[in-house]
Amino acid sequence: MTAPKLQVPDHFEAFDIGLLGGPGEQLYRKARPEIDAMPWGTIDLSAFPETTIARARRVWTMAAFQEYRTGAACSLALQHLFRVQAPLDLIAVATRFPLDEVVHVELCGRLVAELGGAMELRHDPASLVPRLKPELDPLLQCAEIMMRVFCVGEAVSIPILRASWQHAELPLLRAILGRIVKDEAVHGQLGFWFLDWCGDAFDADERAHLERAARDEIGKLLQSWARFETPALGAEADEVPGAFGLSDAGDDAGTLGWMPVDVYLPTAHQALDDAVLKPLLDRGFDPRRAEPIPGH
Ligand SMILES: [Fe+2]
Numbered sequence: 235m236t237a238p239k240l241q242v243p244d245h246f247e248a249f250d251i252g253l254l255g256g257p258g259e260q261l262y263r264k265a266r267p268e269i270d271a272m273p274w275g276t277i278d279l280s281a282f283p284e285t286t287i288a289r290a291r292r293v294w295t296m297a298a299f300q301e302y303r304t305g306a307a308c309s310l311a312l313q314h315l316f317r318v319q320a321p322l323d324l325i326a327v328a329t330r331f332p333l334d335e336v337v338h339v340e341l342c343g344r345l346v347a348e349l350g351g352a353m354e355l356r357h358d359p360a361s362l363v364p365r366l367k368p369e370l371d372p373l374l375q376c377a378e379i380m381m382r383v384f385c386v387g388e389a390v391s392i393p394i395l396r397a398s399w400q401h402a403e404l405p406l407l408r409a410i411l412g413r414i415v416k417d418e419a420v421h422g423q424l425g426f427w428f429l430d431w432c433g434d435a436f437d438a439d440e441r442a443h444l445e446r447a448a449r450d451e452i453g454k455l456l457q458s459w460a461r462f463e464t465p466a467l468g469a470e471a472d473e474v475p476g477a478f479g480l481s482d483a484g485d486d487a488g489t490l491g492w493m494p495v496d497v498y499l500p501t502a503h504q505a506l507d508d509a510v511l512k513p514l515l516d517r518g519f520d521p522r523r524a525e526p527i528p529g530h
Pocket residue numbers: 301304334335338414418
């Protein structure tokens with residue numbers, strides 16, 4: 235019996251990005267010369283089986299989309315930082331992030347092009363960024379997006395990305411992952427700097443709200459990782475948020491940017507403990523005691 239095919243709703247859109255060219259591109263290239271300086275064209279695809287290349291196209295298409303989604307979330311967070319009159323230095327640091335993510339989108343996208351082109355990816359544009367409740371106090375809304383995007387999402391990805399970079403052997407993969415790791419180092423800290431600024435302003439109910447938001451995001455991560463702990467569920471590398479791919483078996487010829495599961499999972503769980511839970515606990519936020527959000 236074959237499993238029923240998942241239906242993609244009509245309002246989903248194809249993930250399809252490109253460049254306009256001209257003066258805008260020239261300014262962009264001047265601001266981020268590292269993109270052109272990557273060792274493009276150095277991967278010998280004939281050294282890899284077709285299945286590995288197909289998987290790499292999926293993994294890196296998904297990575298480009300994750301970077302794009304993070305860019306949108308960083309932009310929304312930035313808007314909220316302005317709304318609550320966050321300290322200018324905090325805002326200044328955050329202004330760089332959307333551009334960093336655009337660079338990461340292009341790096342992943344150009345790699346995909348070298349691998350033979352993107353796989354089709356359709357997404358719900360309405361779910362591109364976290365949905366906040368407009369009736370909540372502006373500072374609490376801002377803290378919620380900072381918690382979800384930075385204290386959990388960005389913070390957990392840094393040790394995982396660093397490990398992916400350490401495992402990568404091909405010069406182009408090392409250069410791309412190295413660049414991303416370098417940029418992301420600050421992204422993973424901004425949320426905690428934000429809490430250092432305003433964490434004391436929240437009452438018990440508001441703190442509980444933020445702990446629930448953190449728990450919600452952590453729950454999504456644990457759910458995706460659990461699929462690799464239970465191979466029968468049949469997860470694919472590109473289904474894991476924030477992961478630059480991981481392999482389950484059969485990568486004897488080497489990988490194109492992913493880690494073995496037995497390396498990935500301990501790295502991911504350790505990242506959650508060290509880069510998310512510890513700094514949150516240090517600031518009096520304990521997502522482990524939060525009630526789950528209904529429906530999650
Ligand atoms: Fe990124």
